[in-house]
Amino acid sequence: MNAYNFAYLDEQTKRMIRRAILKGLAVPGYQVPFASREMPMPYGWGTGGVQVSAAILTPEDRFKVIDQGADDTTNAVSIRKFFERTAGVAVTERTIEASVIQTRHRIPETPLREDQILVYQVPIPEPLRFLEPRETETRKMHSLQEYGLMHVKLYEDISRHGAIATSYAYPVKVAGRYVMDPSPIPKFDNPKLESDAIQLFGAGREQRIYAVPPHTRVVSLDFEDHPFDPTKADHSCDLCGADDSYLDEVIMDDAGGRMFVCSDADYCRDRREAGQSGAKAGALS
Amino acid sequence: MIELSDVSKSFTLHNQGGARIEVMSGASLSVGPGECVSLTGASGAGKSTLMRLIYGNYLAASGQIIVGGVDVASARPREILRMRRETLGYVSQFLRVVPRVPTLDVVAEPLLALGRPLDEARDRATHLLAMLNIPRRLWSLSPTTFSGGEQQRVNIARGFAHDYPAFLLDESTASLDVANRDVVLGLIEAAKARGAAIVGIFHDADARARVCDREVDVTAFSPTASGTAA
Amino acid sequence: MTPLLQVRNVSKRYGSRIGCAEVSFDLYPGEVMGIVGESGSGKSTLLNCLAGKLTPDGGQVVFDTRMDGPVDTLTMSEPQRRMLGRTDWAFVHQHARDGLRMGVSAGGNIGERLMAVGERHYGRIRGQATDWLDRVEIDQARIDDRPEAFSGGMQQRLQIARNLVTGPRLAFMDEPTGGLDVSVQARLLDLLRGLVREMGLSALIVTHDLAVVRLLADRLMVMKDGRVVEAGLTDQVLDDPQHAYTQLLVSSVLQA
Numbered sequence: 001m002n003a004y005n006f007a008y009l010d011e012q013t014k015r016m017i018r019r020a021i022l023k024g025l026a027v028p029g030y031q032v033p034f035a036s037r038e039m040p041m042p043y044g045w046g047t048g049g050v051q052v053s054a055a056i057l058t059p060e061d062r063f064k065v066i067d068q069g070a071d072d073t074t075n076a077v078s079i080r081k082f083f084e085r086t087a088g089v090a091v092t093e094r095t096i097e098a099s100v101i102q103t104r105h106r107i108p109e110t111p112l113r114e115d116q117i118l119v120y121q122v123p124i125p126e127p128l129r130f131l132e133p134r135e136t137e138t139r140k141m142h143s144l145q146e147y148g149l150m151h152v153k154l155y156e157d158i159s160r161h162g163a164i165a166t167s168y169a170y171p172v173k174v175a176g177r178y179v180m181d182p183s184p185i186p187k188f189d190n191p192k193l194e195s196d197a198i199q200l201f202g203a204g205r206e207q208r209i210y211a212v213p214p215h216t217r218v219v220s221l222d223f224e225d226h227p228f229d230p231t232k233a234d235h236s237c238d239l240c241g242a243d244d245s246y247l248d249e250v251i252m253d254d255a256g257g258r259m260f261v262c263s264d265a266d267y268c269r270d271r272r273e274a275g276q277s278g279a280k281a282g283a284l285s
Numbered sequence: 286m287i288e289l290s291d292v293s294k295s296f297t298l299h300n301q302g303g304a305r306i307e308v309m310s311g312a313s314l315s316v317g318p319g320e321c322v323s324l325t326g327a328s329g330a331g332k333s334t335l336m337r338l339i340y341g342n343y344l345a346a347s348g349q350i351i352v353g354g355v356d357v358a359s360a361r362p363r364e365i366l367r368m369r370r371e372t373l374g375y376v377s378q379f380l381r382v383v384p385r386v387p388t389l390d391v392v393a394e395p396l397l398a399l400g401r402p403l404d405e406a407r408d409r410a411t412h413l414l415a416m417l418n419i420p421r422r423l424w425s426l427s428p429t430t431f432s433g434g435e436q437q438r439v440n441i442a443r444g445f446a447h448d449y450p451a452f453l454l455d456e457s458t459a460s461l462d463v464a465n466r467d468v469v470l471g472l473i474e475a476a477k478a479r480g481a482a483i484v485g486i487f488h489d490a491d492a493r494a495r496v497c498d499r500e501v502d503v504t505a506f507s508p509t510a511s512g513t514a515a
Numbered sequence: 516m517t518p519l520l521q522v523r524n525v526s527k528r529y530g531s532r533i534g535c536a537e538v539s540f541d542l543y544p545g546e547v548m549g550i551v552g553e554s555g556s557g558k559s560t561l562l563n564c565l566a567g568k569l570t571p572d573g574g575q576v577v578f579d580t581r582m583d584g585p586v587d588t589l590t591m592s593e594p595q596r597r598m599l600g601r602t603d604w605a606f607v608h609q610h611a612r613d614g615l616r617m618g619v620s621a622g623g624n625i626g627e628r629l630m631a632v633g634e635r636h637y638g639r640i641r642g643q644a645t646d647w648l649d650r651v652e653i654d655q656a657r658i659d660d661r662p663e664a665f666s667g668g669m670q671q672r673l674q675i676a677r678n679l680v681t682g683p684r685l686a687f688m689d690e691p692t693g694g695l696d697v698s699v700q701a702r703l704l705d706l707l708r709g710l711v712r713e714m715g716l717s718a719l720i721v722t723h724d725l726a727v728v729r730l731l732a733d734r735l736m737v738m739k740d741g742r743v744v745e746a747g748l749t750d751q752v753l754d755d756p757q758h759a760y761t762q763l764l765v766s767s768v769l770q771a
């Protein structure tokens with residue numbers, strides 16, 4: 001017997017969150033403050049993403065949850081179970097079947113469609129935070145489009161490491177206006193931020209929601225002489241042979257043995273079911 | 286070129302009961318192009334005071350002080366600054382410099398302030414320093430550690446870096462040996478020949494005789510002498 | 516010639532207390548104006564009002580902008596004023612820490628203003644930063660070091676470089692040599708003099724140190740209890756002070 005309101009949150013809260021989402025979609029990349037509720041999981045465990053999902057889910061939706069690309073980690077399983085219990089929605093592990101996908105730190109490899117929504121879990125929404133700790137200042141910088149400091153961060157990277165070393169949470173400029181933190185996705189995923197799907201970003205602890213509407217221009221920041229490079233490990237998936245997907249490095253033994261596997265579990269499985277295989281197919285049982 | 290009309294000067298010492306000291310009254314002087322006038326009078330009579338009034342370093346209580354068309358007594362600071370840059374050169378008794386600046390640059394500075402290119406300014410500085418027998422090895426050092434005579438010669442070199450239409454020279458030959466005094470007097474003569482108007486204080490009678498066209502005794506301008514009560 | 520800055524009747528009160536009152540003056544291109552006074556004289560309040568860091572209660576601060584001619588900066592929109600603060604204006608704080616990003620390298624500190632006005636070429640940014648380190652006599656090899664590792668004098672010189680890299684026309688300086696060792700002060704003053712002349716910079720320098728003012732400033736304003744009691748050529752005000760307070764100030768300076 002389900003004693004919860006549909007998707008846990010009360011209807012008024014969902015309306016408030018939807019208003020924030022609409023605002024975010026109307027002003028792509030702009031961080032909309034919202035009244036983040038106490039959720040039955042602690043801050044840092046995806047409360048922002050959960051609240052956004054709760055506000056947009058309908059009984060007809062098919063819900064997928066991934067954590068670093070995998071459907072079967074503790075967090076992904078917990079969140080999926082949470083919505084199964086409180087919303088009774090159908091769940092799936094297949095990207096192409098999902099209508100709403102909540103993700104932590106990855107974008108699925110399979111290109112998304114116009115009828116899909118991607119919900120990101122965001123720890124720190126403010127891309128300028130580490131350089132400018134004052135909220136009053138960063139708000140001004142966004143409203144006045146003063147983004148010089150963002151390039152200072154990239155300059156520092158190059159001066160220290162010879163290249164822009166930011167490898168995840170790589171800042172982007174959305175619709176030519178706001179600079180946004182795309183959440184801690186690997187920079188390899190940045191090109192996928194230009195998508196046919198609706199992308200929503202929720203930060204529960206920091207109480208911000210932002211959004212990128214479909215077909216929006218998203219440009220990763222760089223220098224003329226150090227252009228953005230969405231790199232990944234120079235390897236192909238040892239299970240399915242894909243050389244165009246983001247890879248996880250898996251340590252096999254204590255002798256330094258390792259293999260590279262697609263981070264996106266669904267993508268890898270699809271390829272294997274279609275007959276593709278990699279160098280160490282069958283190594284993981 | 287330099288025209289003083291009925292200039293007076295007094296000091297009011299507010300922190301000593303408002304004591305008022307009149308030091309000059311009814312001072313008038315006219316120096317034309319190519320003329321060199323020597324100010325004479327006992328120590329404390331007001332020779333330096335008069336120079337400082339002309340330079341704008343002291344505020345005149347009344348009267349007019351016209352230098353190259355600018356009335357120093359009533360001009361705005363901007364105008365006096367421009368006058369000092371372009372029209373009126375001042376060689377004081379003491380060399381006052383910013384620490385650490387090399388001698389060559391100290392001498393070149395007036396030309397740089399006028400916007401002359403660096404090498405042109407330095408060339409002129411080189412020429413003057415050589416003429417005044419400052420050893421080349423000292424040119425890259427700050428003059429703050431030089432002897433009194435060397436400092437004075439650097440001071441003079443700086444003072445003559447630009448061909449001013451008017452000069453104020455305060456004891457410019459005081460601590461110099463014969464040879465260098467000769468060089469300086471030569472510089473003064475050249476300036477006169479160019480049409481510069483010069484007001485100077487020379488304690489050396491020979492120097493006076495050589496370059497000065499007439500003498501003005503400033504004692505005539507002291508308040509008691511001119512009849513106005515102190 | 517149009518004054519670079521025209522200040523009219525700038526006043527700032529704190530309740531019944533006067534911060535500064537009815538201050539007016541003109542500043543022309545290439546002029547350096549010293550503002551002296553003791554603690555509580557209102558000189559820092561005045562500087563902050565002029566530089567846009569404090570909002571005065573009354574008056575005008577008209578700056579001759581490049582694009583639009585003379586504009587009262589007090590009526591400017593915030594974006595305009597902030598842009599001015601990054602391009603044509605510079606502010607050198609007494610404590611370098613207030614004017615630098617301590618967690619960013621020297622090169623990054625200097626490059627920030629360039630990046631803030633749209634420079635997007637790493638090589639060029641670094642080139643200019645290197646250039647400026649040279650001009651303020653900091654070893655180029657320290658371009659990637661953070662200012663936390665610099666001496667006080669070096670931090671101050673870095674702050675100056677950071678401010679001047681975009682070629683501002685007006686610099687506000689609040690006790691730029693305060694707190695530094697005497698020998699370090701001399702070096703810094705020398706540097707400032709050179710830069711002011713080379714760049715044709717105008718400057719407003721607040722200080723309580725008369726020696727600094729004699730060296731750096733063409734003109735001088737003496738403040739007491741929020742008001743300007745005397746103004747004029749620096750050497751004239753110091754050598755022939757007219758006002759009682761100025762006379763007191765000048766005679767109080769200890770001779771070394």
